[in-house]
Amino acid sequence: MNVADVIVEIEELKAEIGKRQSARMNYDLTEGVVTIEQLTLPEGWENKHGTRHADMRFDLDETYPRSQPTVYISSDIRYEGTSPHVLYARSSAPPGFVKYCIHTLSDWDPQEHDLVTMFRILEVSLENPHSDNPLVEA
Amino acid sequence: MTATSDIASETVSDTVTDEYELVLTATQVRRLREWLLRDDGIERFAYVYCTPEDGRLFAREIDPVPGEDCEVQEEAAVRPALSVERERLGSALEDGLVPVMLHSHPFSDYPSFSGLDDDIMESYREWLGGLYPDTPLCFGVLGHRGMDTAVYIDPQRETRRRLPVEVVGDWALEGPLDAPTAPTTATVDEDRYDRSIRALTERGQQRLADRTIGIVGLGGLGSIVATQLARLGVRRFVFSDPDHVERSNLPRIYGATEADVGRPKVEVVSEHVVRANPEASVDAYEARVQDVPKDALAACDVLIGAVDRLTARLYCNEFAIRHLRHYVDAGVSIETTDDGHITEERGLVQLVAPGVTGCLDCLGRNDPERLRLESMDEAEIEADIERGYLDEDVRSPEPAITPLNALAANTTVRMVTKLVTGYEAPADYVRLDGTTNEMVSVGTHPSRECLTCGTDGCLGEGTQRIDEDTLAEAESLDLDVDLEELAEQDATATPTEITADSLRPAAPRPGDDAGPAPEIDSQSQSVAGGWYGTESPPAAEDPSGDDAEAPLASASGDTMRDDDRSRSDLSGSAQLLAVLRTNACPIAIGCLGVLALWRYLRR
Numbered sequence: 151m152n153v154a155d156v157i158v159e160i161e162e163l164k165a166e167i168g169k170r171q172s173a174r175m176n177y178d179l180t181e182g183v184v185t186i187e188q189l190t191l192p193e194g195w196e197n198k199h200g201t202r203h204a205d206m207r208f209d210l211d212e213t214y215p216r217s218q219p220t221v222y223i224s225s226d227i228r229y230e231g232t233s234p235h236v237l238y239a240r241s242s243a244p245p246g247f248v249k250y251c252i253h254t255l256s257d258w259d260p261q262e263h264d265l266v267t268m269f270r271i272l273e274v275s276l277e278n279p280h281s282d283n284p285l286v287e288a
Numbered sequence: 289m290t291a292t293s294d295i296a297s298e299t300v301s302d303t304v305t306d307e308y309e310l311v312l313t314a315t316q317v318r319r320l321r322e323w324l325l326r327d328d329g330i331e332r333f334a335y336v337y338c339t340p341e342d343g344r345l346f347a348r349e350i351d352p353v354p355g356e357d358c359e360v361q362e363e364a365a366v367r368p369a370l371s372v373e374r375e376r377l378g379s380a381l382e383d384g385l386v387p388v389m390l391h392s393h394p395f396s397d398y399p400s401f402s403g404l405d406d407d408i409m410e411s412y413r414e415w416l417g418g419l420y421p422d423t424p425l426c427f428g429v430l431g432h433r434g435m436d437t438a439v440y441i442d443p444q445r446e447t448r449r450r451l452p453v454e455v456v457g458d459w460a461l462e463g464p465l466d467a468p469t470a471p472t473t474a475t476v477d478e479d480r481y482d483r484s485i486r487a488l489t490e491r492g493q494q495r496l497a498d499r500t501i502g503i504v505g506l507g508g509l510g511s512i513v514a515t516q517l518a519r520l521g522v523r524r525f526v527f528s529d530p531d532h533v534e535r536s537n538l539p540r541i542y543g544a545t546e547a548d549v550g551r552p553k554v555e556v557v558s559e560h561v562v563r564a565n566p567e568a569s570v571d572a573y574e575a576r577v578q579d580v581p582k583d584a585l586a587a588c589d590v591l592i593g594a595v596d597r598l599t600a601r602l603y604c605n606e607f608a609i610r611h612l613r614h615y616v617d618a619g620v621s622i623e624t625t626d627d628g629h630i631t632e633e634r635g636l637v638q639l640v641a642p643g644v645t646g647c648l649d650c651l652g653r654n655d656p657e658r659l660r661l662e663s664m665d666e667a668e669i670e671a672d673i674e675r676g677y678l679d680e681d682v683r684s685p686e687p688a689i690t691p692l693n694a695l696a697a698n699t700t701v702r703m704v705t706k707l708v709t710g711y712e713a714p715a716d717y718v719r720l721d722g723t724t725n726e727m728v729s730v731g732t733h734p735s736r737e738c739l740t741c742g743t744d745g746c747l748g749e750g751t752q753r754i755d756e757d758t759l760a761e762a763e764s765l766d767l768d769v770d771l772e773e774l775a776e777q778d779a780t781a782t783p784t785e786i787t788a789d790s791l792r793p794a795a796p797r798p799g800d801d802a803g804p805a806p807e808i809d810s811q812s813q814s815v816a817g818g819w820y821g822t823e824s825p826p827a828a829e830d831p832s833g834d835d836a837e838a839p840l841a842s843a844s845g846d847t848m849r850d851d852d853r854s855r856s857d858l859s860g861s862a863q864l865l866a867v868l869r870t871n872a873c874p875i876a877i878g879c880l881g882v883l884a885l886w887r888y889l890r891r
Contacts, residue, residue, distance in 0.1 A: 217659035
């Protein structure tokens with residue numbers, strides 16, 4: 151993982167998020183973790199406090215960007231009162247998070263795709279939690 | 289140039305320093321030749337900016353200085369304008385790079401510095417030595433076939449040495465480059481290596497003895513590579529593998545026996561290697577390659593990946609690109625039908641000469657699905673199997689047989705031998721087909737777009753540093769960061785050093801490729817005093833067991849040395865007991881004889 155390149159990606163991601171909403175970002179590249187705090191989710195999503203806010207977490211492994219990040223979201227959110235299949239409760243996740251199901255994207259290309267791509271995929275997927283191939287739609 | 293020099297002769301030496309080495313790629317040398325050696329016979333100038341790390345200067349960027357930026361540029365002299373020198377040297381030095389100031393002698397095949405060159409170098413030293421006293425001051429002069437170099441190791445002093453040059457992928461040059469080389473101290477046992485010397489020459493054999501080879505993965509493939517290289521005469525090894533020997537490994541790991549089940553693979557293979565070549569020594573890391581200290585890996589002249597994890601291969605690939613080291617990636621695969629019939633039997637051996645041949649990423653050998661699988665824990669894999677995202681068989685081991693491993697290992701060792709001795713240009717990429725018996729050699733080229741070795745990659749960057757620009761960028765983002773911690777983190781694995789002296793002389797071992805040996809079961813091994821002798825417990829009883837994440841191997845290495853000491857420090861009574869145990873039968877017969885004689889005399 152090239153730290154300088156990832157920092158550039160984070161800068162671009164912050165700008166991308168800033169186009170639509172304000173959210174705070176953290177990162178810890180010793181652990182390969184990028185977190186977006188208090189992201190506003192689309193209509194239909196709700197957390198335990200009854201608001202549409204959630205934290206989003208990208209875990210980048212040591213081979214990033216050759217492999218896509220693993221994505222987690224706050225574990226207390228529901229979509230229209232239910233837990234859709236994108237909330238992957240059976241899989242392991244950091245405390246307070248649940249794995250967000252974007253299984254391996256066969257189209258993932260380290261030359262083209264980055265954190266902004268992943269965020270756009272997530273936005274599309276959150277709009278329609280039953281989307282089959284969010285990468286194409288993003 | 290014919291000007292005389294004022295430099296006292298004792299300050300200028302033909303001695304080649306062993307404190308620094310300039311590492312260039314063949315592609316960079318080609319570019320320098322194209323720029324500096326034109327048909328017009330005019331001298332030209334270029335800067336080579338280098339990343340310094342552990343005494344090696346990795347050439348990172350070539351910066352040619354055009355004629356309009358030179359104060360003088362003619363047939364017998366060249367020097368950049370002062371403003372250009374200030375700007376370019378200042379910028380490089382402020383970035384922590386070491387500039388090498390290189391000019392040409394287009395009228396010469398094997399150039400040497402002229403008296404005028406000596407004066408100019410001394411004026412640079414007087415100027416820069418006070419400003420950057422900790423940065424070596426390096427110079428070079430290039431001719432059509434050779435290159436001479438100079439370095440002020442301490443630029444506050446007039447003493448100058450020659451700077452050794454290593455060219456990565458030198459076989460790819462149109463013509464060889466004769467340049468100072470690092471001093472060698474290796475002497476070769478001409479009797480032992482007589483047949484090899486007849487093939488590889490004494491110089492070639494000496495090079496093998498003088499190189500450090502790193503092997504990542506000491507399983508069915510890596511153990512054969514290690515054994516062959518040791519027999520060939522390689523003396524210095526660095527091994528990395530976190531795994532322990534399992535029974536199912538025994539048909540393939542050279543040197544492993546039933547008694548080794550549960551022991552770290554690196555130790556078992558290291559011991560086999562030092563038996564094969566008693567002059568060899570191994571720094572054995574019972575760890576993932578990612579956890580081996582970077583300076584230990586960077587000290588390897590060639591890194592060999594014989595590992596089944598793509599994550600480790602990609603790490604080695606990037607490490608080689610960053611540190612301008614040769615990397616040889618070797619692997620095998622067997623495809624079978626459901627009823628166990630072999631349909632495909634393949635081996636791949638790829639040479640990565642950074643900046644000269646294609647790297648793993650240039651050739652698209654990345655596999656995101658495989659990487660994702662390797663990053664998942666058991667719970668995640670279980671969940672994905674339940675959801676149908678993964679097949680149940682992802683947890684099944686791959687089929688493997690030793691003849692295919694040996695085929696790939698032979699190709700790997702031949703490639704390394706050519707690379708090190710230079711008797712022939714090594715292939716870039718060899719594909720072996722075990723079913724059709726085909727061996728195909730393919731040329732590869734680096735890609736400018738490659739994210740690892742391309743224009744925006746990390747060729748020659750050395751270990752990743754968090755520079756001030758990156759820190760400033762992070763601060764401007766107003767993010768919560770701890771880059772200091774990131775900058776300080778480094779691998780902490782410690783090696784077990786294994787040499788022939790670490791081992792007790794032992795009887796031939798079962799499984800040793802030197803020849804057939806009688807079967808010894810693991811129960812009798814410790815009593816028979818084979819591998820570890822009677823003083824050491826069998827390593828299979830090591831409480832660390834099979835766990836690859838267990839604490840690293842330094843403790844067991846110390847134990848081994850302590851055992852050696854304990855053996856040599858046996859007290860007199862203990863030695864007497866040992867003698868009695870060893871010779872119990874003859875002593876008993878002797879006692880009976882004395883008793884019988886005494887009774888006879890009494891009668």
